[in-house]
Amino acid sequence: MKFSICGKNKISLFKILILLSATLFIFTSFTHEAHSAEENPCVTCHADLKKKAKSVHAAIALGCSSCHKSVEGKNHPAQKGSIILTQSMPGLCYSCHDEAKFKGKSVHQPVSGGMCTGCHDAHQSNYPKLLMKDIPGVCYSCHKETKFKGGKSGHTNIGMCNGCHNPHSSNSDKILMGDQPGMCYNCHDKSKFTKKYVHAIIPAGGCTSCHIPHISEYPALLTSNIQELCLTCHVKKDGRHVVSIPDSGKTKRIHPVSGVTDPSTTTMLTVEDPDKPKTFKIIADPKNPGKLMNCVSCHDPHSSDFRKLFPTNKLCGKCHKDY
Numbered sequence: 001m002k003f004s005i006c007g008k009n010k011i012s013l014f015k016i017l018i019l020l021s022a023t024l025f026i027f028t029s030f031t032h033e034a035h036s037a038e039e040n041p042c043v044t045c046h047a048d049l050k051k052k053a054k055s056v057h058a059a060i061a062l063g064c065s066s067c068h069k070s071v072e073g074k075n076h077p078a079q080k081g082s083i084i085l086t087q088s089m090p091g092l093c094y095s096c097h098d099e100a101k102f103k104g105k106s107v108h109q110p111v112s113g114g115m116c117t118g119c120h121d122a123h124q125s126n127y128p129k130l131l132m133k134d135i136p137g138v139c140y141s142c143h144k145e146t147k148f149k150g151g152k153s154g155h156t157n158i159g160m161c162n163g164c165h166n167p168h169s170s171n172s173d174k175i176l177m178g179d180q181p182g183m184c185y186n187c188h189d190k191s192k193f194t195k196k197y198v199h200a201i202i203p204a205g206g207c208t209s210c211h212i213p214h215i216s217e218y219p220a221l222l223t224s225n226i227q228e229l230c231l232t233c234h235v236k237k238d239g240r241h242v243v244s245i246p247d248s249g250k251t252k253r254i255h256p257v258s259g260v261t262d263p264s265t266t267t268m269l270t271v272e273d274p275d276k277p278k279t280f281k282i283i284a285d286p287k288n289p290g291k292l293m294n295c296v297s298c299h300d301p302h303s304s305d306f307r308k309l310f311p312t313n314k315l316c317g318k319c320h321k322d323y
Helices: 007-039 058-062 182-186 201-205 226-231
Strands: 068-070 083-085 241-243 253-255 268-272 280-284
Touching: none
Parallel strands: none
Antiparallel strands: 068 083, 241 253, 268 280
């Protein structure tokens, strides 16, 4: 016997299939929700824990009771304080996290105060490491943002606080990742600071003797104007720089260290002399007038292969072409 479905019967069967599919979907969804609530009844009220997040605390998989417990004699959720932590922080956190990593010579104040949840969400977050905000945003919750932004030069304008600081604890001062100048070499080329002659302040006082680590109103994160900065250590009675000039007829002359343009930084142009047709003269490029002379015009502030931190063996030839 042959059996066929056509016309209205075919349409009716199609509608029945759609209805059955929809019913099955709704039933499955409710069954899943009921099953989830049965497995973890907490999510019935704490619905935010069902939302997907980029970073989820591993303790969630152990169940809520791994960190929380009911208080005997109190009804939850009707009574406030009916659910508490199994132990106070940071002791609770050390149940899983190695306490030794948080007990260095220098400890971040939120850590020493047991304020783990000041920076981390205890359950889940859309930021790495369960952070409450991104870096440096989470740092600015305590540290004043204006101290780390702006200025003429700055490290922290790019927001990499944990590039230099350990957020928990460290065996170096100021919870730094390491001591100076070694830590600075993580970014700055070490070979530029370890030549034959090294500026004495680097091994004695470190990079921050001359540079501010966050932001500065001076170039190169300097603590002050470069001339003033150098004179904090290199003091001359009259403030002038006395140098020996060979074959000058005199044994000593005063070399300018400020107030004049450093000739080695000036771009020179050959132009036609308006006063003498068909002749040319050399002038300084008005678009690139050069930099003012200062201490680093003749001395490398970090290290050099030449005595007195000169940048080259024939230093005078940088400006005086006759030498």
